Amino acid sequence: MAAAFLxxxxxxxxxxxxxxxxxxxxxxxxxxxxxxxRTILTPRNSNQSPIGLGHPALVYAPALKELELATRYxxxxxxxxxxxxxxxxxxxxxxxxxVNLVELRIHSTERSVAHQRILERIDFAGDxxxxxxxxxxxxxxxxxxxxxxxxxxxDEILAYQLIRGRYRYSEFLARLGEEIDGFxxxx
Numbered sequence: 001m002a003a004a005f006l007x008x009x010x011x012x013x014x015x016x017x018x019x020x021x022x023x024x025x026x027x028x029x030x031x032x033x034x035x036x037x038r039t040i041l042t043p044r045n046s047n048q049s050p051i052g053l054g055h056p057a058l059v060y061a062p063a064l065k066e067l068e069l070a071t072r073y074x075x076x077x078x079x080x081x082x083x084x085x086x087x088x089x090x091x092x093x094x095x096x097x098x099v100n101l102v103e104l105r106i107h108s109t110e111r112s113v114a115h116q117r118i119l120e121r122i123d124f125a126g127d128x129x130x131x132x133x134x135x136x137x138x139x140x141x142x143x144x145x146x147x148x149x150x151x152x153x154x155d156e157i158l159a160y161q162l163i164r165g166r167y168r169y170s171e172f173l174a175r176l177g178e179e180i181d182g183f184x185x186x187x
Contacts, residue, residue, distance in 0.1 A: 014056060139179055
């Protein structure tokens with residue numbers, strides 16, 4: 001279905017394939033066939049070549065690292081994602097306004113102005129990767145503000161940062177996720 005979507009958009013011939021690791025291709029015959037003679041990116045080989053930059057992508061079984069690669073490499077080209085049962089891409093899809101081909105719906109987000117501003121302040125606090133004392137202190141305060149308005153959602157915060165934030169590399173996002181987990185355990 002993902003390949004057909006890219007083909008319908010006329011993006012199939014130049015599409016790259018993004019997978020967690022190259023061995024992932026062995027689990028799906030159709031994916032392996034589709035990937036033949038295409039650029040295949042994984043988190044481990046993504047810094048070796050700029051070949052896939054600006055191309056549409058088929059992303060198979062992504063987690064945060066693969067979504068970050070897709071967002072960075074495709075720039076504004078189409079992305080078709082085949083979700084894994086262990087990682088939901090729903091919040092990421094909401095953030096970019098993706099079309100869900102299975103459920104036949106368009107993802108979207110609706111936030112209050114206060115909610116939006118808190119997410120923007122979390123981005124601003126990430127100046128040092130949320131690791132220095134002021135950044136961490138501000139992040140904790142902003143997470144508390146989200147909790148007060150019943151909007152503390154780790155997946156939403158990470159998706160917002162991945163799509164709209166300035167610090168969208170998976171290492172920064174992993175640290176942010178750990179800080180959110182720690183905040184939720186303390187609360």
